Amino acid sequence: MSINGQALDTAFGANPLREGLASQEAPPGHTLVIFGGSGDLAARKLVPALYNLERNALLPSSLAVVGLGRRPMDHESYRTRQLEATTSFSRTGKPDPELWSAFQQGLYYVRGDFSTHAGYEDLKRELAEIETRHGTGGNRIFYLATQPSLFPEIIRLLGETGLNRGPGTTRIVIEKPFGRDLATALDLNAIANDVFDESQIYRIDHYLGKETVQNVLVLRFANVIFEPVWNRRYIDSVQITVAESVGLEGRGTYYEEAGVLRDMVQNHIMQLFALVAMEPPVDFEADSIRDEKVKVLRALRHLEPDQVANNVMRASYGAGFVDGREVPAYRDEDGVAPDSTTETYFASRFFIDNWRWKGVPFYLRSGKRLAKRASEIAIQFNEVPHLLFGDSNPDGVPPNVLAMRIQPDEGVSITFEAKQPGLGMRVRPVRMDFGYGQSFAEESPDAYERLLLDVMLGDQTLFIRRDETEAAWRAVMPILEAWEGDTVSRLPTYEAGRWGPRQAGDLLRADGFRWRRL
Amino acid sequence: MNLTTSITDTLPTLARLREQAARQAADAGAELNAQMLLATIVARYPHPTAWADIEAETKPVVAAYPGRVIALVNDPDTAQSPDPVRVGLLAAQRSDGASAIRGELLTAALEGRAFEEGAAIAASWSASGVPTVVWWNGPATTDDHLFEDMLDIADRILVDSSAMTDAAADFEVLGDIVMASHHARVTDALWLRLLAWRQAFAQAFDQPAARIDLEHVRSVELAVQQSPGGNAAALLLVGWMASRLGWRLDRRTTQGWRLASDGHAVDVICEPSSTPNVLIEMVRLSAPTSRYLAHMPSPEDIVVDCQSDLAPITHVAVRRPPPTRPRLRLDDLLTGGAHYSVFQQSVTLARTLAAA
Numbered sequence: 073m074s075i076n077g078q079a080l081d082t083a084f085g086a087n088p089l090r091e092g093l094a095s096q097e098a099p100p101g102h103t104l105v106i107f108g109g110s111g112d113l114a115a116r117k118l119v120p121a122l123y124n125l126e127r128n129a130l131l132p133s134s135l136a137v138v139g140l141g142r143r144p145m146d147h148e149s150y151r152t153r154q155l156e157a158t159t160s161f162s163r164t165g166k167p168d169p170e171l172w173s174a175f176q177q178g179l180y181y182v183r184g185d186f187s188t189h190a191g192y193e194d195l196k197r198e199l200a201e202i203e204t205r206h207g208t209g210g211n212r213i214f215y216l217a218t219q220p221s222l223f224p225e226i227i228r229l230l231g232e233t234g235l236n237r238g239p240g241t242t243r244i245v246i247e248k249p250f251g252r253d254l255a256t257a258l259d260l261n262a263i264a265n266d267v268f269d270e271s272q273i274y275r276i277d278h279y280l281g282k283e284t285v286q287n288v289l290v291l292r293f294a295n296v297i298f299e300p301v302w303n304r305r306y307i308d309s310v311q312i313t314v315a316e317s318v319g320l321e322g323r324g325t326y327y328e329e330a331g332v333l334r335d336m337v338q339n340h341i342m343q344l345f346a347l348v349a350m351e352p353p354v355d356f357e358a359d360s361i362r363d364e365k366v367k368v369l370r371a372l373r374h375l376e377p378d379q380v381a382n383n384v385m386r387a388s389y390g391a392g393f394v395d396g397r398e399v400p401a402y403r404d405e406d407g408v409a410p411d412s413t414t415e416t417y418f419a420s421r422f423f424i425d426n427w428r429w430k431g432v433p434f435y436l437r438s439g440k441r442l443a444k445r446a447s448e449i450a451i452q453f454n455e456v457p458h459l460l461f462g463d464s465n466p467d468g469v470p471p472n473v474l475a476m477r478i479q480p481d482e483g484v485s486i487t488f489e490a491k492q493p494g495l496g497m498r499v500r501p502v503r504m505d506f507g508y509g510q511s512f513a514e515e516s517p518d519a520y521e522r523l524l525l526d527v528m529l530g531d532q533t534l535f536i537r538r539d540e541t542e543a544a545w546r547a548v549m550p551i552l553e554a555w556e557g558d559t560v561s562r563l564p565t566y567e568a569g570r571w572g573p574r575q576a577g578d579l580l581r582a583d584g585f586r587w588r589r590l
Numbered sequence: 591m592n593l594t595t596s597i598t599d600t601l602p603t604l605a606r607l608r609e610q611a612a613r614q615a616a617d618a619g620a621e622l623n624a625q626m627l628l629a630t631i632v633a634r635y636p637h638p639t640a641w642a643d644i645e646a647e648t649k650p651v652v653a654a655y656p657g658r659v660i661a662l663v664n665d666p667d668t669a670q671s672p673d674p675v676r677v678g679l680l681a682a683q684r685s686d687g688a689s690a691i692r693g694e695l696l697t698a699a700l701e702g703r704a705f706e707e708g709a710a711i712a713a714s715w716s717a718s719g720v721p722t723v724v725w726w727n728g729p730a731t732t733d734d735h736l737f738e739d740m741l742d743i744a745d746r747i748l749v750d751s752s753a754m755t756d757a758a759a760d761f762e763v764l765g766d767i768v769m770a771s772h773h774a775r776v777t778d779a780l781w782l783r784l785l786a787w788r789q790a791f792a793q794a795f796d797q798p799a800a801r802i803d804l805e806h807v808r809s810v811e812l813a814v815q816q817s818p819g820g821n822a823a824a825l826l827l828v829g830w831m832a833s834r835l836g837w838r839l840d841r842r843t844t845q846g847w848r849l850a851s852d853g854h855a856v857d858v859i860c861e862p863s864s865t866p867n868v869l870i871e872m873v874r875l876s877a878p879t880s881r882y883l884a885h886m887p888s889p890e891d892i893v894v895d896c897q898s899d900l901a902p903i904t905h906v907a908v909r910r911p912p913p914t915r916p917r918l919r920l921d922d923l924l925t926g927g928a929h930y931s932v933f934q935q936s937v938t939l940a941r942t943l944a945a946a
């Protein structure tokens with residue numbers, strides 16, 4: 073609930089008819105204004121997500137969506153375009169004609185330039201008209217789905233034209249990347265928090281909308297068997313992997329500026345890391361969870377400039393084969409400089425200086441054009457303190473591993489030791505597996521469905537708070553600074569379609585570990 | 591793929607079927623990924639029912655929630671059948687197009703006393719370590735031996751109050767059962783059928799500004815199917831509303847009941863509906879300056895029109911096709927009969943209204 077909503081809710085008490093139906097709460101009417109409504113994100117993710125919410129009757133009947141962009145288009149052609157996009161990208165395939173026809177009546181396109189005052193005055197007029205037509209109650213969401221370089225300007229102009237305060241609740245959703253370093257993130261926060269209250273700001277990291285990422289919290293805090301061993305006394309190391317097999321997919325210019333550290337590590341990996349390592353929150357309220365995430369991010373050991381080389385590895389992919397297809401080296405991709413030193417692979421070792429984790433290495437890695445698309449969090453437990461079955465198992469027995477698979481093939485597995493049938497005492501590792509797909513045939517909603525619904529409901533739990541994004545940037549800044557001061561002319565390379573550069577293994581080998589093969 | 595067998599040989603036959611399926615899958619180069627069972631479902635069929643019908647009804651449920659279904663079928667002709675037990679695997683299409691085994695179906699055709707003692711079969715065939723859920727296919731009862739046994743061996747029993755024949759007596763029984771501490775918790779398919787109505791009203795009053803009207807409701811009018819099921823549905827829905835809003839029974843009236851709210855009366859009026867195949871067709875809540883009309887413009891929709899003398903009309907639509915029987919059963923499995931106290935309180939009030 074926004075500030076206004078909260079005040080009203082307290083004045084009239086909770087809805088007594090809602091008890092027992094809490095999870096099905098439908099949001100109040102809204103106008104969703106997409107800055108970049110003609111862009112790729114709107115077509116691929118946002119409109120299909122809205123349609124699927126509508127399909128599940130989770131949207132308010134009074135919802136209007138206004139796409140903003142530069143290219144000329146009328147409402148009708150915008151609707152046709154979005155129908156085509158939803159047909160291609162929706163997880164539920166081709167939309168139901170009848171449902172779509174009702175849904176599209178709330179879709180509008182407004183042409184204008186984000187950088188001029190006039191565009192916002194036009195928007196204001198359009199909004200007034202659309203809000204009356206749809207009875208949205210004046211609740212507005214501004215979704216920044218455009219080049220990040222435009223974010224500060226858009227926010228400033230929303231403030232100058234008074235659109236930051238509307239007749240109902242007003243919220244702003246800010247897409248990633250949130251800044252390109254600590255300084256720009258601080259600047260963006262300063263502008264955003266100057267124009268909007270923090271309770272109005274929703275910084276998106278779509279990883280948090282994924283069912284399996286939320287399951288990390290459930291696994292940890294809805295079970296009693298894991299939390300007692302979730303600490304340095306029982307855990308030897310943690311590996312977090314976010315691997316992609318795809319390359320740049322036409323976004324070479326963007327990637328050249330970003331690199332994997334900004335594109336994946338500062339946001340998605342840091343979020344996974346925080347969820348795995350945080351202390352139990354006092355409740356499931358947005359701020360309780362975010363407080364704990366910030367605390368653990370702040371406990372990450374700061375890397376000194378001379379420690380970066382020993383704890384961080386970067387590389388870029390060379391040519392190779394992926395899925396049986398020959399692919400070019402990163403430096404030969406469109407939009408990439410032939411002498412580029414942008415990293416497409418990152419691996420690092422982090423430590424957390426707190427009571428729970430002191431001395432436990434966290435190995436993080438991410439990259440493009442790796443052997444397969446796989447995201448996973450693996451917790452490796454200590455070896456048994458004393459092996460009773462040493463005679464039959466001279467090499468010892470492998471440690472227990474709890475692996476949470478984020479994508480694909482979402483699930484959780486535990487490896488443990490079992491006696492091999494026979495007269496001796498041979499011990500073999502076996503795997504106990506829980507697969508989402510096998511247990512729950514219900515399809516998971518797309519991350520954007522969950523997140524858009526939460527914005528409408530005013531639930532900030534799965535969004536990044538100001539201090540959280542700053543803490544995540546602080547954690548990676550020593551690396552960025554060390555790289556900037558480094559004048560290498562060429563990064564180590566790895567063959568596309570493999571598991572990254574060979575040297576990445578050295579990071580773990582020194583500690584007696586190996587990267588998991590996923 | 592299914593085989594007939596005898597009661598004692600049922601589980602070994604099931605194991606053989608599984609092995610056979612695994613071999614076939616391996617021959618076809620596929621992996622059989624189907625050992626997971628999340629529930630035992632005991633389905634009671636009080637009348638002879640064909641294997642194909644039972645399969646058609648249970649398959650969509652286990653496709654979404656893998657389980658072992660034990661169907662106990664009351665069949666007076668079973669003496670003629672040498673093999674009263676049939677065992678099969680339930681396969682379903684996965685999203686990637688491959689077929690996967692999602693469950694097991696064990697049916698036993700039983701007669702008279704054997705049917706009444708079916709709980710013993712259910713207990714010995716149940717998968718271990720997972721909850722046992724009974725689909726009773728009828729209203730809760732206290733004079734049925736099988737039901738009494740199931741209260742002990744099962745974890746949950748899904749009854750269906752829309753099959754009630756005598757509302758006063760049947761709600762009395764249901765009220766006693768849901769308030770008692772049996773091993774099994776009793777949930778109700780009728781309660782699940784009313785979910786869309788409950789949601790529609792909850793949604794209409796999610797707006798804080800509308801909430802104030804709830805304290806001033808003066809009348810509730812319902813258009814209800816002229817049948818015992820319609821009557822039971824109206825009682826449970828009004829019971830729900832009254833328990834949520836703190837209304838108490840004042841007295842019975844010719845068309846319904848007069849309830850007492852804080853300082854004023856609420857008249858509940860039931861009228862016969864004009865649509866034969868829905869239990870409840872329309873519900874209208876009236877307060878001095880506003881009216882909330884929930885109705886079904888199509889079998890797929892419930893819409894609430896909120897009309898206030900102080901504000902323009904707003905619509906709240908809850909789009910929900912009426913749940914099919916397998917869907918109701920799945921909902922029950924997935925929600926685990928959650929928010930039980932709301933159900934208990936609603937039944938208690940429905941019982942008071944029915945007895946008035």
Ligand SMILES: NC(=O)c1ccc[n+]([C@@H]2O[C@H](COP(=O)([O-])OP(=O)(O)OC[C@H]3O[C@@H](n4cnc5c(N)ncnc54)[C@H](OP(=O)(O)O)[C@@H]3O)[C@@H](O)[C@H]2O)c1
Pocket residue numbers: 107108109110111112113114116117140141142143184185186187216217218219220222247248249
């Ligand atoms: N694409 C994805 O799958 C994806 C995934 C995760 C996050 N994101 C994030 O989402 C954001 C948008 O990405 P995108 O891929 O959708 O970008 P995009 O396809 O390049 O879209 C940019 C949009 O902004 C509009 N625009 C740009 N400058 C404008 C101006 N001065 N005035 C008015 N409209 C202007 C464009 O309108 P015209 O085209 O009409 O000129 C277009 O609608 C980025 O922050 C990105 O990091 C994207």
